[in-house]
Amino acid sequence: MSSKPRDGFSSKFGVIAAAAGSAVGLGNIWKFPYEAGQNGGGAFLLLYFVFVILIGLPVMMSEFVIGRKTNANAVGAFKSLAPKTPWFFTGVMGVAAAFMILSFYGVVSGWTLEYIYLAVINAFKGQNPEQLSKGFNEFISNPIRPVFWQVGFMTLTALVVIGGIKNGIEKITKLLMPILFLLIVVIGIRSVSLGANISESGEVIGHSYDGLKFLFKPDFSKIDIDVVLDALGQAFFSLSLGMGTIITYGSYIKKDNNLKKTAIEVAFLDTLIAVLAGVAIFPAVFYFNVPPTEGPGLVFSVLPSIFQKMAGGYIWTLAFFVLFAVAALTSSISLLEVAVAYFTEELKINRLKATIITAVSITALGVACSLSNSVLKDVSFFGRNIFDTMDHVSSNFLLPIGGMLIAIFTGWVMKQSEFYNELSNNGTIKIKLFKSIYFIIRFLAPVAIAIVFLYSVGLLG
Numbered sequence: 233m234s235s236k237p238r239d240g241f242s243s244k245f246g247v248i249a250a251a252a253g254s255a256v257g258l259g260n261i262w263k264f265p266y267e268a269g270q271n272g273g274g275a276f277l278l279l280y281f282v283f284v285i286l287i288g289l290p291v292m293m294s295e296f297v298i299g300r301k302t303n304a305n306a307v308g309a310f311k312s313l314a315p316k317t318p319w320f321f322t323g324v325m326g327v328a329a330a331f332m333i334l335s336f337y338g339v340v341s342g343w344t345l346e347y348i349y350l351a352v353i354n355a356f357k358g359q360n361p362e363q364l365s366k367g368f369n370e371f372i373s374n375p376i377r378p379v380f381w382q383v384g385f386m387t388l389t390a391l392v393v394i395g396g397i398k399n400g401i402e403k404i405t406k407l408l409m410p411i412l413f414l415l416i417v418v419i420g421i422r423s424v425s426l427g428a429n430i431s432e433s434g435e436v437i438g439h440s441y442d443g444l445k446f447l448f449k450p451d452f453s454k455i456d457i458d459v460v461l462d463a464l465g466q467a468f469f470s471l472s473l474g475m476g477t478i479i480t481y482g483s484y485i486k487k488d489n490n491l492k493k494t495a496i497e498v499a500f501l502d503t504l505i506a507v508l509a510g511v512a513i514f515p516a517v518f519y520f521n522v523p524p525t526e527g528p529g530l531v532f533s534v535l536p537s538i539f540q541k542m543a544g545g546y547i548w549t550l551a552f553f554v555l556f557a558v559a560a561l562t563s564s565i566s567l568l569e570v571a572v573a574y575f576t577e578e579l580k581i582n583r584l585k586a587t588i589i590t591a592v593s594i595t596a597l598g599v600a601c602s603l604s605n606s607v608l609k610d611v612s613f614f615g616r617n618i619f620d621t622m623d624h625v626s627s628n629f630l631l632p633i634g635g636m637l638i639a640i641f642t643g644w645v646m647k648q649s650e651f652y653n654e655l656s657n658n659g660t661i662k663i664k665l666f667k668s669i670y671f672i673i674r675f676l677a678p679v680a681i682a683i684v685f686l687y688s689v690g691l692l693g
């Protein structure tokens with residue numbers, strides 16, 4: 233053990249900002265809208281809510297408890313609570329998930345940098361969504377440009393992680409998260425108020441209200457097992473759960489913090505921002521009559537079109553893409569931190585070296601993801617290219633399985649009193665609904681996740 237005090241968050245707001253900074257990212261602004269678009273809108277949203285509240289929240293509390301109780305990284309935490317058992321493997325799986333997620337995450341984050349550049353040179357001016365979509369596809373299928381930005385983004389991520397917790401991660405998130413929030417609200421208002429889109433010949437092209445209907449009116453006929461699995465995966469992905477990010481961040485939280493309250497606040501903010509992103513995007517999607525199922529290019533082709541309809545569009549576009557990139561950055565640092573904390577604490581490699589080794593290997597994997605939109609287009613696994621495989625396997629499998637193991641660990645391996653004492657700061661705060669939370673962790677969450685899996689691999693139903 234070194235005598236230097238372990239780095240950590242300095243304030244309560246810093247904890248929320250950092251944990252919400254990890255949670256809020258591409259998952260909310262890029263992935264949620266396009267997944268909702270592909271999975272029937274309202275029906276997906278409803279399932280997503282159910283998973284966040286019933287499974288996400290209790291798993292998040294478990295992760296916070298495991299992290300703060302042990303003051304350790306994702307692997308070390310399990311080693312310290314259940315020494316000489318294979319439970320540490322849950323943490324190893326988390327580190328593997330961090331590698332996989334960050335590989336494609338770095339690519340999409342790189343796209344946001346290209347879009348900042350395009351915003352600066354005012355390249356979106358006069359372009360309609362169709363042209364924007366074409367431009368997006370041309371850009372991602374270029375073998376060099378996206379890789380250039382991806383490498384740039386990963387370098388930024390590594391620099392913040394080298395800076396450490398208080399000075400790096402906390403400072404950036406505290407300042408920028410609130411601004412992002414305000415901006416999305418403003419864009420949402422503009423998008424909803426677009427109204428009817430009438431062509432010169434008097435034809436109705438689309439109406440923004442239909443976007444709200446799409447997002448909030450569930451069409452239950454759209455629900456099948458793939459939609460359920462996507463919603464579960466998205467809940468884990470968006471809340472940064474199931475791979476030890478929240479364990480790692482929990483380990484930096486002070487002993488007097490109310491973990492249950494923090495978990496609720498983070499989950500609330502994260503969900504709110506996903507919904508607001510939906511409100512910003514879908515009304516415009518319907519106004520411009522863009523197919524909501526367009527996929528990963530959705531926000532990149534629709535948002536710049538909204539900004540064109542706003543006074544001061546140039547500034548809005550630029551501000552949005554800058555904050556979008558920052559939201560991605562505060563999540564990517566949390567992904568890298570999982571791996572770095574493991575390398576420094578378990579493998580005793582110094583922080584600088586650990587950051588460089590992990591960032592370089594993740595970036596290399598990411599280059600393959602990026603190239604799967606161009607030269608590696610034909611490499612596929614079960615019909616998915618490299619990029620989609622990384623996303624699908626990590627979000628829909630590793631994270632929910634990780635979450636299931638974390639719930640089982642908290643509910644069955646840790647003693648109830650251990651869990652209770654850490655959550656209630658040794659009984660100094662009252663934990664309302666403790667029994668229900670504990671019941672969900674022990675039974676409901678693991679069983680629900682198992683059922684979704686068995687169905688999705690065809691072993692049930």
Ligand code: PHE
Pocket residue numbers: 254255256257258259260333468469470471472473475477563564566567
């Ligand atoms: N929650 C982040 C987002 O929504 C992504 C993430 C997943 C971060 C898992 C950390 C761990 O963008």
